[in-house]
Amino acid sequence: MRIKNLLLAITAAAALSTGAASASTELIVNGGFEAGDYGQIGWGGHQLAGWSTNGYNFLFNGSNVDNGGVTGSYGNLQLWGPKNGSSNGLQASPVGGNFVAADGAFEIAPLQQTVHGLVAGQQYNLTFYWAGAQQSGFNGATTEQWKVSLGNETQSTVVKNNVDHGFTGWQKETFTFTASSASEVLSFLAIGTPTGVPPFSLLDGVSMTAAVPEPQTWAMLGLGLGLVGFAARRRKAKAA
Numbered sequence: 001m002r003i004k005n006l007l008l009a010i011t012a013a014a015a016l017s018t019g020a021a022s023a024s025t026e027l028i029v030n031g032g033f034e035a036g037d038y039g040q041i042g043w044g045g046h047q048l049a050g051w052s053t054n055g056y057n058f059l060f061n062g063s064n065v066d067n068g069g070v071t072g073s074y075g076n077l078q079l080w081g082p083k084n085g086s087s088n089g090l091q092a093s094p095v096g097g098n099f100v101a102a103d104g105a106f107e108i109a110p111l112q113q114t115v116h117g118l119v120a121g122q123q124y125n126l127t128f129y130w131a132g133a134q135q136s137g138f139n140g141a142t143t144e145q146w147k148v149s150l151g152n153e154t155q156s157t158v159v160k161n162n163v164d165h166g167f168t169g170w171q172k173e174t175f176t177f178t179a180s181s182a183s184e185v186l187s188f189l190a191i192g193t194p195t196g197v198p199p200f201s202l203l204d205g206v207s208m209t210a211a212v213p214e215p216q217t218w219a220m221l222g223l224g225l226g227l228v229g230f231a232a233r234r235r236k237a238k239a240a
Helices: 002-024 215-239
Strands: 057-061 070-072 075-077 098-103 111-115 123-134 142-150 153-156 160-162 171-178 184-193 199-210
Touching: 057 070, 098 184, 123 142, 123 160, 123 184, 142 171, 142 199, 153 171, 184 199
Parallel strands: none
Antiparallel strands: 057 098, 070 075, 098 199, 111 184, 123 171, 123 199, 142 153, 142 160, 142 184
């Protein structure tokens, strides 16, 4: 009975440790893009805390995206939405607040962040919300997509087909990556068509956490099982 109770205690402790690790391993800085200046980020003094980019990428919120817009290197920029003439249902992301919009066919460059605190060989779940939209003032169907990389590993979302003056709606995406070093660059690159009919890929709610219990959790559980085995052998020896 004592061995059974010890095993239950070790299992419970491991579960608590795993839960604590999962709760404390958020690795993305400013994944909701709330700390930043509206406009073309990485250009003209517009900053997005934790992130860097040199592309035609913008920071919006649900109010200014189709009403007033923001300033870019080629003047004012808005996306088609209900407030500027399109009943496409454009709205802020499910997590609310700010979001990034990246042109996938003009001056493209990734949105990047160096992620620290990784464990080589450990798997991590990357989750984010994304959608496809179009720049107002232009006409024609488009496609939108995100190409996502962590270090040398790359995965891509599906290609969204977007109608003229359209909006695809938001969806949640989860990718699993395996870290190869303690620090790696996380990269989001917008891919869209056609050139000249600006396709914009939207992004928000970026989060990365360990996909399975971290190595120290497994080590603690292994140690506990070893103690259980030792206790069992001692009981047998005494009985003999």
